[in-house]
Amino acid sequence: MIVTGHIERVGCRRTNAAAPHGVGVAPARPRAIQTHVRPQTQLAAANNNRASRTPPPEDNTHETKLGPNVLASVKDLKEGGVKWGAATVVRNDSANLDGSVRVLHLSVSDHVDMLYGRRVKGVPDATRWIESYTIPGQCVGVRLPAPGQEPHDPPRQLYAIASSPYASRRDSAYVDASLIEVVVERHGSSDDSVLAELGPGSQLEVTQVIGRGFCSLLDSYNGLTHALEDGRNLVVIAMGDRGMAAARSALNWQPVLAHASSHSVAALYLAHSAGRASFVTDWDMWREAGMRLRPVYTHPGAGVDDLAVVGPPAASAAAGNGGASPAPAPASSPPHHPDAVALDPARSMELLQLSLFMGEGGFEGVCGGPAHRTTFLLAGLPGDMASTLTRQLAAKGVPSSSVLFAQSDFF
Missing domain, CATH: 3.40.50.80 (Nucleotide-binding domain of ferredoxin-NADP reductase (FNR) module)
Incomplete structure (x- = not known):
């Protein structure tokens, strides 16, 4: 019994048709698979073209990552980029033996609402104030609320944040506020003299974080x-x-x-x-x-x-x-x-x-x-x-x- 069929393979083709009994059919030679080998010069040129189409990475060797709301330039400070927020004195401690230098522990108002959905359990609707304090050497402006003050007035005096970024973030993790420390002097400026006498619960205003640190x-x-x-x-x-x-x-x-x-x-x-x-x-x-x-x-x-x-x-x-x-x-x-x-x-x-x-x-x-x-x-x-x-x-x-x-x- 003679079976006729049609079989295709990759690279070759073999056909079995009806043939007289006893007559052999020579199998078809597989087709030669053509492989195009690109010269080394063409490969180098292609790589160069591909590299030219890809933008070079930016040099961020010296880049310091700043927080989302940092006032990073003097121009922004003078052109009304200052934002004052409410703060409360938590403690007023002495920083030296004679008590002339005071450490004000401030609680900056930092309430952030959490947004909830079906798939997401909680997403903050805004960034926290403390997220902008990332580098030692950054500072803030501090003032007492008074009539006639503008919301974007530049601070008369800058105060270095005395607590480290790590300590401030750690202390602020489980409270609805941002906790920082600033130093004032009883015998310093007129502003310092008033700030140095404030007790727990006193209300202040604090700017956003200023500068790039050291x-x-x-x-x-x-x-x-x-x-x-x-x-x-x-x-x-x-x-x-x-x-x-x-x-x-x-x-x-x-x-x-x-x-x-x-x-x-x-x-x-x-x-x-x-x-x-x-x-x-x-x-x-x-x-x-x-x-x-x-x-x-x-x-x-x-x-x-x-x-x-x-x-x-x-x-x-x-x-x-x-x-x-x-x-x-x-x-x-x-x-x-x-x-x-x-x-x-x-x-x-x-x-x-x-x-x-x-x-x-x-x-x-x-x-x-x-x-x-x-x-x-x-x-x-x-x-x-x-x-x-x-x-x-x-x-x-x-x-x-x-x-x-x-x-x-x-x-």
Whole structure:
């Protein structure tokens, strides 16, 4: 019995038709499979064309991730970009032995409604205030509600956030508010004198988070996070209570504490005396983390109740806004208390140079390694003093872009 059929295969075709008995049918040869091999030059050209069609990735090496509502530029600050929100004083604690420096624990109104649906259990309808505080060295404006104030008026004075971003986020996680800390002085500006006497429950107004944290004046994207990622040694120089407030936010920050376990982290704190030094209770924690903290007192023998003015009040005003020390405070700045204790810039600069360049181990001993691999964080220094120190550091091999400033000093 002869079976006829039709079979197709890939690459060949075989047909069995009716044939006389005993006559064989030669199978058809499979078709040759043609393979086109592209020369190497054509492959390279195709890859180049494909690469040209793909946009190159942006260079975000120095990019610092900011929160959703940060006021990042001076232009926005002056052109009505400020937003004031309600805040409440939770506690008013002393930051030094004589009680002249106060830490205000503020609860910024931060209610966010949750939206619920069939498939989504809960989505916030807005971002929280605390989400904008991501980098140490950022600051806020604080004012007391008063008639005649505009909702977009720029703040007369900026206050560095003294609590670290990690601590503020941790404390705000389970409450319907954003919790931060700011430092005020009883014998500081007129605004400070009023704020320093506020008790729990007092109502305030606070701006959104301002600035990019500790960053370079030459490249605002070159900041503290880049220094940590690059594995650089850190030297923090804080002058006065306001400078220590900004430095504390960095020294208490978890990435810096972890960085201190494998890299050199040193801190120099210029203060009037031991009785007026701020946040003494934090010093042991920093030293246990591996940091080297050295307080430098302009008047080490002064008593706790000594109210002698070391320098003119204008110097303290300049230290707060980054201006030149001998220049008078601008008209928009709040006047200072007659009993204000200001650090003398000349005496402070002399002591700072002795500590940096003439101490045991020399300058590299302070840096903990090569100068070009060290980043300096400056907080609270007057403008002239900061610029002079920057030039001296550059002469020692520290790049100018590696000198970072707190936003409350120059923003």
